[in-house]
Amino acid sequence: MPQALLAIDQGTTSTRAMLFGLDGAVLARAQVELPQAYPEEGWVEHDAMRIWADTLDVCRAALEQGGGSDDVAALGLTNQRETTVIWERATGRPIHPALVWQDRRTADWCQARLAHEAWIGEKTGLLLDPYFSASKIAWLLDHVPGARARAEAGELAFGTIDTWLIWNLSGGKVHATDATNASRTLLYNLARGDWDEELLAFFGVPRALLPEVKDCAADFGVTDPALFGRAIPIRGVAGDQQAAVIGQACLAPGMVKATYGTGCFMVMNTGSEILRSRHRLLSTLAYRLEGRSTYALEGSIFMAGAAVQWLRDAVKLIGSAAESEIWARGLDGTRGVYLVPAFTGLGAPYWDPQARGAILGLTRDSGIGEIVRATLESVCYQTRDLLEAMRGDGARLPAALRVDGGMVANDWLMQFLADLLDTPVERPVVAETTARGAAILAGLGAGCYGSLEEVSAHWARERRFEPAMPAERRERLYAGWLDAVGRVRSH
Ligand SMILES: Nc1ncnc2c1ncn2[C@@H]1O[C@H](COP(=O)(O)OP(=O)(O)O)[C@@H](O)[C@H]1O
Ligand SMILES: O=P(O)(O)OC[C@H](O)CO
Numbered sequence: 317m318p319q320a321l322l323a324i325d326q327g328t329t330s331t332r333a334m335l336f337g338l339d340g341a342v343l344a345r346a347q348v349e350l351p352q353a354y355p356e357e358g359w360v361e362h363d364a365m366r367i368w369a370d371t372l373d374v375c376r377a378a379l380e381q382g383g384g385s386d387d388v389a390a391l392g393l394t395n396q397r398e399t400t401v402i403w404e405r406a407t408g409r410p411i412h413p414a415l416v417w418q419d420r421r422t423a424d425w426c427q428a429r430l431a432h433e434a435w436i437g438e439k440t441g442l443l444l445d446p447y448f449s450a451s452k453i454a455w456l457l458d459h460v461p462g463a464r465a466r467a468e469a470g471e472l473a474f475g476t477i478d479t480w481l482i483w484n485l486s487g488g489k490v491h492a493t494d495a496t497n498a499s500r501t502l503l504y505n506l507a508r509g510d511w512d513e514e515l516l517a518f519f520g521v522p523r524a525l526l527p528e529v530k531d532c533a534a535d536f537g538v539t540d541p542a543l544f545g546r547a548i549p550i551r552g553v554a555g556d557q558q559a560a561v562i563g564q565a566c567l568a569p570g571m572v573k574a575t576y577g578t579g580c581f582m583v584m585n586t587g588s589e590i591l592r593s594r595h596r597l598l599s600t601l602a603y604r605l606e607g608r609s610t611y612a613l614e615g616s617i618f619m620a621g622a623a624v625q626w627l628r629d630a631v632k633l634i635g636s637a638a639e640s641e642i643w644a645r646g647l648d649g650t651r652g653v654y655l656v657p658a659f660t661g662l663g664a665p666y667w668d669p670q671a672r673g674a675i676l677g678l679t680r681d682s683g684i685g686e687i688v689r690a691t692l693e694s695v696c697y698q699t700r701d702l703l704e705a706m707r708g709d710g711a712r713l714p715a716a717l718r719v720d721g722g723m724v725a726n727d728w729l730m731q732f733l734a735d736l737l738d739t740p741v742e743r744p745v746v747a748e749t750t751a752r753g754a755a756i757l758a759g760l761g762a763g764c765y766g767s768l769e770e771v772s773a774h775w776a777r778e779r780r781f782e783p784a785m786p787a788e789r790r791e792r793l794y795a796g797w798l799d800a801v802g803r804v805r806s807h
Contacts, residue, residue, distance in 0.1 A: 320387045321755040321764070322378065322548065324371055325748070326395040326477050327556060328352075328416065328578060331367060333374035334748060335382040336755040338389075338764055340774035342746065346377035353413065358420035361413040364401045367477065368484045372543065385544045391485070392552030392758030393536075394559035394750050395477040397500045400452040402463065402474050402525070408488055411460050411472065414480075415452040418618075418660070422451035423669060432518065439515060441499070441506045441590065441599030443667060447616075449476060450502035450519040457520065470524040476500070478553050479527045485550060487540035493527045494534070494553035495604035504529070506590060506599060509609060532558075532603045533761035552757025554603060557581040559753030561602050561612065564718040564744065565772035572706075572714040574699060575750070576723035579663070580620035582702045584613045584711055595665045595705035605760070605768070613711060615664040615702035619657040620695045621723045626659065627691055633684050641728045643688040649793075652677040654697075654800035655690040662805070665705040670806035677800070692729050696736045697797040703737055716740040716780070720749045727781075735785035736794065745776040 320343060325332045332347035348370050353361040379385050398417035403410045415421070423446050433444040442448055453474055457464045466472050475483065479493045498504040498511070503521060505512035511526055530536065532554045538547035554562065557575060561583050564573040569587035574580055583602065590599050590611045602612035619626075624637045634640055654676045661669035675687060699717075707713055717739055724730060724743050734741040746752050759765045 320382060320389065321758050322375065322388050322391045323751040323755040323758065324375065324391065324393045324481065325556065325751040325754065326367060326371060326393075326481060328396045328418070331370040331374055332751065333371070333378040334751040334755070335378050335388070336752065338759060340746060340752065342748070344378045344381035346374040346381070348374060356421070358423070360416040360419040362399065362416055364403070364410040364414045364480055367414070368481065371481055375544065379544060385546050385548060388548050389764050390549045390551040390758040390762035391539065392754030392756070393478055393481055393550065394554055394556045394754035395481070395497070397476060397497060397555035397557065398447060398449050399477050400449045400456065400474070401477070401480045402453070402456050402467075402472050403480070403483075405471060405473050408484065411463055412456055414477070415455065417447055419452065420446050420669065422446040422455050425451050425454065436502065436515065436518070439505050439512055440502050442502055443596065443598070444502070445667065448500055448502040450515070450521065453521050453525070454519050467525050468522045472525055473527070474521075474525040475527055478555070482536050482550060482553070485539045485543065486537040490537035491527045492530050492536055494532045495529055495609065496532060496555045496558040496601045497553070498529045499601040500555060506601070506611070509604065531605055531607065533605055533757045535761070549762060551761025552754055552759070554753060554757055556750045557583055557614065558601065558603055558612075559757070560720060560750045561585060561753065562756050562768060563746070563749030563751070563753030564720065565775035566718060567768055567772055570712045570714055571718070573718045573720065573749070576620045576695065576719060576721035578620065578622045580617040580695065580699065580721075582615045582699065584706055584714070586611045586613055586711065591709060591711065593705065593709045595708050596667050597664055597702070597705050597709065613706055613709065615705060617698045617702070618660055618663045620698075621721070622659070623655075623657040623691050623694060624723070626657070627688055633688055637722075638725070640688050640692055641726045643685045644692050644728045647685045647689055650686045650690045650693065651679070651681065652796065653682050653686040653690045654797055655687060655694050656800050656804045657691065657694050658804050662801070665701060666801070666805060668805050668807065671804045674800070674804045676803060692726070693732060695723065695729065696733045697794065699733060700736050700794055703739070714739065716742045718742050718744065720744065720747055730781045734781040734783045736790060738783045738787070738790060740783065741781040742777050743779045745778045
């Protein structure tokens with residue numbers, strides 16, 4: 317009886333594979349960094365062939381560490397979402413580098429059609445923003461010579477990274493995606509649970525390009541036997557933030573996870589109801605199992621750990637990300653200094669691409685410590701903005717916030733977060749919740765687990781940070797942040 321689950325986590329900056337025991341124990345892991353290409357201001361591209369080659373390498377390395385593929389019951393896949401690839405069905409060759417979710421080249425295209433945002437939002441739960449796949453597909457069809465005619469003739473295939481990897485893993489046999497990834501394209505009707513003809517017509521996307529949409533735990537074919545020595549069933553797929561919801565066992569309505577990596581993505585489970593935000597949060601899928609959709613409300617912050625990288629690499633105030641904690645601990649407060657990390661505009665709930673970063677409130681006493689601490693604090697203030705937006709949308713506030721991602725190693729940050737939100741913050745034992753979520757879905761699809769609820773018993777807390785800041789100080793600090801954000805906004 318196979319005892320392990322192989323998970324692929326293809327992220328924006330790295331590709332990793334992990335082997336889990338059925339009880340959630342980590343048996344092996346391998347990871348490689350992914351180079352980023354910035355060919356023009358605001359453009360971000362990935363080499364899709366490189367992503368596939370890296371995926372193969374890390375899977376083989378993890379399997380080798382873990383003793384081979386014989387014990388693997390199934391493979392689960394999770395990925396950076398929205399990133400768009402179009403390839404030739406006949407050769408498997410991409411017609412252009414992948415357009416990454418951060419790529420803003422279609423900003424004007426979207427801006428010119430903003431009058432349509434309301435009906436598109438009604439169907440998709442999203443905004444008419446370059447972040448999502450549809451305008452990227454339109455750009456590729458309009459700018460790669462001959463692409464539109466070839467797409468209409470059925471010669472080309474579109475996919476987000478999950479679909480691209482399933483195609484390659486299956487030796488070109490399976491062209492499929494899961495519902496969570498589909499829900500980030502602007503082409504998927506959230507309530508109906510399928511591609512939407514009206515949206516396809518609006519974005520000019522031929523039906524022949526699109527993959528089949530499946531549940532998150534489903535039959536996505538098997539890996540080509542030549543790849544790993546035997547055919548491994550592909551049984552679980554979800555976008556990375558959705559996989560983290562599962563890995564964090566946020567299965568009940570009102571439960572929230574926040575992942576602090578390059579950016580921060582906060583997702584609240586809203587159950588079987590689509591909650592429509594009045595504060596520009598996204599309505600999206602948490603997961604779809606046995607044809608039943610569980611929905612979520614999502615807030616995306618573009619700069620979290622990336623702001624700490626800026627401190628380290630651009631202004632060189634710190635030597636390592638971990639050093640930020642020492643500076644922050646060395647002070648009682650920033651003495652009125654705020655840093656708004658709107659380096660590429662502001663994400664949710666502001667969605668202001670024109671806003672730019674600022675440091676406010678400097679005096680002659682301000683130094684490196686104040687700026688470093690203000691940068692860390694900005695991550696917590698932005699999280700509070702999202703929580704306030706969720707509260708404004710009528711969501712029940714969570715009993716605790718479950719956190720993961722590289723930044724949560726910073727204990728000072730986690731305590732300040734709990735203080736500022738006035739909500740306990742819980743850090744899990746297994747930090748790789750995204751890969752774990754993919755493995756859980758694969759285990760579900762392969763029949764190793766009976767239900768998500770059954771596996772949620774594996775989730776264990778490493779530490780809980782209790783709010784301790786007096787209310788008066790908390791609200792005074794937050795009011796100062798709102799004032800600072802108000803000064804950098806473009807409208
Ligand atoms: N101790 C720390 N304090 C603050 N930020 C940290 C710390 N350790 C790592 N980071 C930040 O976390 C990020 C890496 O997290 P990770 O989850 O690996 O990101 P991603 O998956 O988006 O590439 C980096 O941006 C880094 O600056
Ligand atoms: O790859 P990550 O972890 O930066 O996540 C990217 C998100 O899925 C983009 O929506």
